Amino acid sequence: MEDKAPASIKQFEERLIDVSESLPKRLRQCADYVAANKDRIAVSTVAEMAEGAGVQPSAFMRFCRILGFSGFSEMQRLFRESYAGGWPDYSTRLKHLREKDEGSASALLGEFVDAGRASLENLLKTIDPRTLDDAVEALAKAQMIHIIGLRRSFPVASYISYAFEKMNVPAMLHSGVGGLDNHNAIRTGDVLLAVTFSPYSAETVDMVEAVSARGIPVVALTDTIVSPLRKFEAITLSVSEVDFGAFRSLSAPLCLAIVLSVAVGTKRSD
């Protein structure tokens, strides 16, 4: 009843405060319980919420209506969506895009910008500061930093290499030019910084394996936890970038890469 449903958590909270003054007993219990347990809404059933509030499910339903929702489900949707951070569903959006705008370049731009922003936001949420610190620490102590990252990961690797050079950090980019490998350049006291994303290039995985076996520390920049680099003892920073079609904009990995570089550069200059 009343007007329309809150469209954001903020609006929801305002509405809750508004309304809670003038509520009868049971509905008041609902309001109090919800206020204290907002985070449960996304993952509970009405029955559970009702029990928590000490009321009947039907009472809880009435409460949802008073807040302006059509029912519990609608209210729950608000919380579920805002939780997952609005990770957009790209495969379907891409389909739409194809049909609608015939993939006009500016429409594409909008999608990629969106994907990039979501990825960056997610990066902030998922990176563990401790692991990041460990990675910086390890790299800062290295005599020399070896960087590998091929194919899709090559832009990231090359940017790290550029940044290190600018900051006078001794680093070597293993780009495999001319098929010349330089595995033997990696010596005790050095650290390997490996960048790889699905599909993981065999060369990178091999190098990590070989180097790791020799007891040389490895810092890995990869996607998700199922990356093959997990097998080895490496300090692993995982970043997930939203796919859009077959491509990713690399925003998040690059952002992390530059942070890593600057942090290492700063630490070393102390």
Next chain:
Amino acid sequence: MEDKAPASIKQFEERLIDVSESLPKRLRQCADYVAANKDRIAVSTVAEMAEGAGVQPSAFMRFCRILGFSGFSEMQRLFRESYAGGWPDYSTRLKHLREKDEGSASALLGEFVDAGRASLENLLKTIDPRTLDDAVEALAKAQMIHIIGLRRSFPVASYISYAFEKMNVPAMLHSGVGGLDNHNAIRTGDVLLAVTFSPYSAETVDMVEAVSARGIPVVALTDTIVSPLRKFEAITLSVSEVDFGAFRSLSAPLCLAIVLSVAVGTKRSD
């Protein structure tokens, strides 16, 4: 199948890593999607998860079983229970990071993420759709696309090169390996795609000049309007990236680069 269900997120992750090596295609997709979107499990239905992973719901069910659960619900319960509801939203989280020890790696991360987001937003506002279309048009008509971008711009250039190759667009990256230039590879009918940001590398500017004089079309990806490339007749896409300290995260240029690549690739395949 297998033994018993994981009893914690940690066990869940271990299990996921364990099995993910040896999974067939569809189940592998499930594993990858789940690894990258763990937070979604608590608030999604099987149908949604399956769609996200690009598989049938029944395949996703099989996947849950392989992980040791009796079905999706049991797996979901694990995540719902351990769901602490931790959403400090993006802006408050960012504030925290900033306030926390200045110069720590995570604080830096906050700054770069923010800079990246701002740059992307700005990109959307400043790109002229007409110019973008012109650029796509020109590149799509090219017999061969030559790409140049050195130093700071090299990651962008190399990513474009990667994307073109994936989409079967004939392209050549002029990376200057070994100081071997291949200026003569650029022939009538080709187009040059030049990427350069301040400080503009002389090699790139020279190449644009030479090529432009021969009447070969040039598409330039550069920053601001004072770029030296302005002198030549080029289709110029300008992107400004927010600086943070001496470095930029390249989010915006890369985003534009990938859009350009995908648009060109799509157009050519018609």
Next chain:
DNA sequence: TCAAAAATAGAATTTATAGTCCATTTCTGA
């Protein structure tokens, strides 16, 4: 104190979602 209105509890119904089954396709190894 009593009648009317509002609120509530619990059962009944509807809907959404998980979970199952089997025909078809795709791999694998001789």
Next chain:
DNA sequence: TCAGAAATGGACTATAAATTCTATTTTTGA
């Protein structure tokens, strides 16, 4: 190349959850 095994897609069923309905209780105000 082919037979057997594994994997897959999609329709089907069972189940759990949301929602509605109504009889009963509680509150309100004259």
